[in-house]
Amino acid sequence: MGKQEQRFHIGDVLSIVADRLVSRDGFHGLERALDYMADEHIFTHQIPRVMLEARAAIVAVYPSLAEVVVPDDIDESTVHDWLHEQARRYGEFLRLPRMSVDQHERIDPYSEAIEKKHASQIRTVRAS
Numbered sequence: 836m837g838k839q840e841q842r843f844h845i846g847d848v849l850s851i852v853a854d855r856l857v858s859r860d861g862f863h864g865l866e867r868a869l870d871y872m873a874d875e876h877i878f879t880h881q882i883p884r885v886m887l888e889a890r891a892a893i894v895a896v897y898p899s900l901a902e903v904v905v906p907d908d909i910d911e912s913t914v915h916d917w918l919h920e921q922a923r924r925y926g927e928f929l930r931l932p933r934m935s936v937d938q939h940e941r942i943d944p945y946s947e948a949i950e951k952k953h954a955s956q957i958r959t960v961r962a963s
Contacts, residue, residue: 842928843868846918848900851889855905857914872934892934900925 846857847864858864869877872889894901903925909917 840930841871842930843871845922845925845927845929846914848893848897848929848931849903849905849918849921851886852893852900853903853905854886854890855909857905857909857918859915859918868931872931874933888934892932896932897925897929 844859844864846859847868850856850858850865851868856862856865858868860867865882866877869882869885869889872892873885877885903921906913906917
């Protein structure tokens with residue numbers, strides 16, 4: 836992946852830090868941010884592990900984000916206003932750090948899947 840620095844919407848960042856999907860782009864916003872920070876494509880089953888790594892890297896740069904708590908009652912009708920308030924406090928777009936080799940463990944996605952499930956239950960699909 837490229838080395839160009841990118842900025843991400845506060846909803847993408849808080850989806851990682853607060854462990855609640857509040858990205859305005861849904862799962863895709865979260866996935867883009869994690870892929871960028873890890874500098875590799877993160878498979879769905881790797882997301883929980885990489886989120887822990889990414890959370891630590893983000894909080895090291897933006898310590899005040901560790902205090903953000905997503906309201907329990909947030910839903911599609913309230914998330915926009917809540918994100919607007921967070922953008923006002925922390926900035927609408929933040930530069931996310933790339934994780935170093937000390938911050939992110941690169942694990943072959945197929946090997947990691949086998950660690951989680953028996954090999955007989957893993958299926959690969961090739962798109963032609």
